[in-house]
Structures are given as structure tokens and as C-alpha cells.
Amino acid sequence: MSILKNKIDFAVVVSVSNANPNGDPLNGNMPRTTYDGYGEISDVCIKRKMRNRLMDMGESIFVQSDDKKNDSYDSLRERAKANLALMAAEKAKSNEEFAKIACESWIDVRSFGQVFAFKGEKDDKDDKKGGVSVGVRGPVSVHPAFSKDIVSVSSIQITKSVNNESNDKAKKSSDTMGMKHRVDFGVYLIKGSINVQLAEKTGFTEDDSEKIKEALRTIFVNDCSSARPDGSMAVYKLYWWVHNNKIGQYSSSKIHNSVHIEKKSQCEQSSSIDDYTISVKNLEGLKLEEYDGI
Template sequence: MQSLQNKIDFVVVLGVENANPNGDPLGGNRPRTTADGLGEISDVAIKRKMRNRAQDEGENIFVRMQERADDGAKSLSERLGNFLKGLPKEDQKNRDVVFDKVCQQWFDVRAFGQVFAFKKKDTGAEGVSIGVRGPVSIQSAFSTEPVAIDSVQITKSVNSETTDDGKKSSDTMGTKYRISGKAVYVTKGSISPQLAEKTGFSQEDAEIIKKTLLTLFVNDESSARPSGSMEVLKVVWFTHDCKAGQYSSAKVHRSVKVDTNNDKVKVEVNTDEISGLKYEILDGQ
């Protein structure tokens, strides 16, 4: 594995059309908006999709969705406990050893970090409380323009339960929310080589992060996000020539201009602001 030698910044441009980009369409789960009406996709939702894509690629993931928990663990503490019990007793008590082992074991831990603060009885092994600060940071995504939200009532027309009088049971009502029409969202992130050194995050891991961003909505279809309603339009991937970075992440992120005029999305980089910085503009997959 090749250690990460260069700071990385990235900007991801997302397209949404008549979908709820954050998730569950029921239970009053409206698409997120800011005080000024911009649409928002939380960083938690984005990292959840990135974890799912990494797991699809064969990476071992610690924070898994319940339906993706294929290792038999019913909780995070049980997953950690099962892992710790496989370590020698003396290693279970050594915070530095446990730090290194959990980073080696789980891709998302060495990428995004994780707080391990479970009780001894929860893990079934020597109690340990450690915090891992990951090198990959990503912001919430915000729409380039204010969004409108549609609400649609849902009626279940089938007979859900058998009634005493043989008549049809009451219909179940719900509400489905979605972004009205089309919207363009932008999220930004960075990868720190200094933090990567501590968790063992490698250059190969950075390529996995790039791939998850390019394929963010693959296998993510649901009634809230029908197939084709969410897409990655562009990923702008910046590679600095040193660990500290040639420019600040804020300046790099500001150099990306997203133009949505005439219903077409155009992504450009103002190279005058970041002279000499290498970058590539990639199409989503």
C-alpha cells in the first residue's frame, strides 16, 4: 500500500429531479432546506452512501446500514466486541494497538474516523474508549438555487387486515415529499495526508473515495429516490504537490464555478486563483 503523499481537495456536483435526496419518503421526512430556501443533503447522508458504495466494492465497513449488516452483529458495540475478542488480552488493554487494529480492519474508520466509547459489558472484552480522527472530510451539499417541495398523499388501496364484519379495513395514509422539478447540489471535501498517516489511509484508499463519489447513487434507488432521479454530474478532483497543500481548501473550493443557466450545468475551474494546481473534471457514472 502506498502512503498518501499529496493533499487532495474535491468538489462534487449532483443532480436531483423529483426526488427526496436524504432518504425515507414517509414519516414527515421532508427534504432538508436552509433558512434561505436552499436544498440541503446532510454530510451524514452523503457519507452513508459512500460507505454503501465502498462496501459494494468489497471494503469492510464498520458503520453499516441494518440491511447491510451481513456479519451477524446487531449493533456497533457487538461488532466491535466480536473484533476485540479476537485480539490477545494484552492488546485489548492497549489503546495504541486497538487504534491501529480498528483502522486496519474497517475502511470507513481509517477514512472518516470513529468514536469508540462502548462499555465493557457491551463489547464483551476489555473496555476501551478511543477516538479516531479520519483524514476524509466532506461538507453537506447545498443547492445552487432555492428549491420548492412537493407533498403527495399516499393511500394504501389494498385490504391490510381482516375485519370482523368482512368489510374493507381503513386505508393507511401517508405523505411523500420530494424536490419539485430539477435542482443542482454541490458538496465539497478534502483528504489530509497528515491524518492519513495516523490511520493508515493510503493512496489506494483515496482512489476508492474517488470511485464512491463518481458512483454515489448506484444501488441507492428507493421510492424516495427512483432510478434516474439522482445523479452525479461532475467530480472535480484536485491533487496538490505536497502534504500541506499549495492552497487552502477554501480557496480551492471557491475556484469551482457551477453555472446552471438555460437548464444546462456547466462546471469550470478558475485557474487564475490556483495557478499550478493539478485537477481533473470527471463525469459521474
């Protein structure tokens, strides 16, 4: 499959209904919001979901989460050591070959990039050998997603009715209180682009771009949890712009700003995607593909 030849920009309109799209561990796992009250989903969270979808599609992923991993490795170092060609490049101290093999082996490395920073291991003589420090810049960049309007966050108290431990102290506190948080409703916009110059360096192909597209279109498939019940988060539209050259006919900023999300009425709080009008301004000569979510 040929290396990507034309720059790509994309935008995904996402609806959130009674779900926590991205909890903040530094704030009691409440949904992330800006200081102004707009909802936020971090780029790291979005790429995690994309990696999970690519795994579902049968792709090899380097950065796997513990609850989704499909191998027996407990760390990135162990997963890297299992790649014999990669270890041969490390032993030869060839950073260029190391990066090339890593990109060929895992789609998330050649898409998003990766920092390989592993310490050397001690041998029988207690001498430290090996080790690697290699950075790969990936062509696929993803912005944090923000909601169109200020979101309303609801919190409820929850209790547990079963003890974790069998000691007397635990028996006296079986109804321990906790909190659960959710966004009542919000429309978020995910934005990103794919850079051809970096694609040439990592070996990112036209076929890879189609897989990234499908991962975005189906990003919430097989992603349900207690905080995100099935159907509570959905892709409404995926916009996919393909330029006619490497650098791009328009800036990514101008393209992303061509997506307009407006309320149909001036109601204080929206409760459905149908409360919004979503349109895209046509940019002359630029190819736009539009897809419905699943």
C-alpha cells in the same frame, strides 16, 4: 501500498430530479432545506452512501446500515467483538493498539474516523470487566451539500389499499392517508478534502484515496428507493485536486470556491442540468482531475 503523501480536495456536482435526496425525520421526512429554502444533504447521508459504495466494491465496512449489511451482527459492539485482535487490544487496555487494529480492519474507520465507546460486560461473578473508549480522527472530511438555487418541494398525498392488521378497526381504515415529498429539480455541490497528517495516523493509503474517488463518482449506483427512483439523482462532474505537498498549495476554501455553477438564463425555476453553466477557475500549479459521473 504507500501512505497518502499529498493533500487532496474534491467537489462533486450532483443533479436531483423529482427525488427526495435526504429526508428530515423531524419534518415529516420532507427534503432537507435551509431556512432560506436551499436544498441540503447532510454529511452523514453522503458518508452513508459512500460506505455503501465501498461495500459494493468489496471493502470491509464497520458502520453498516441494517438494510445493506453483509454480516449477521446486529450492533457495532458485536461486529467489534468478532475481531479477535481488536478484543485482545481491548483486554490489554491499549487504546493505541485498539485504534491501529480498527484502522487496519475497516476502510471507513481509517477514512472517516470512528468513536468506539463500549461498556464493559459482566462476568459470572457479576463483576463488570473490559470496556473501551477510543476516538479515531479520519483524514476524509465531507461537507453538507447545498443546492445552487432555492429548490421547489412538491408534496402529494398517498393511500394504502391493503390492511396491516386483520382486526375490524383496521378494515374500516384501509385507505389511510400519507404524504410523499420530492425536490422538483436541484443542482447540489458536495465538497470535501483528505488530510495527510491524519492519513499518516490512520494508515490511509494512496490506494484508499482512489477507492474514495470511485465511491464519489458512482455514489448513486445501487442507491435507488421509493424516494429516489433509479436515475433521479446523478453525479454530473467530479473534480479532484491533488496538491504537491502535505499541507496544500491553496486553502480548501479557495479551491472549493473555484467551482462556479451559473444559470444560463434568468428563468425562475430550472428543470435540467443543461440550464446551468459549470466551470472551474484554474489555480496555478495545482493539478486538477475531472471525471464524468456514471
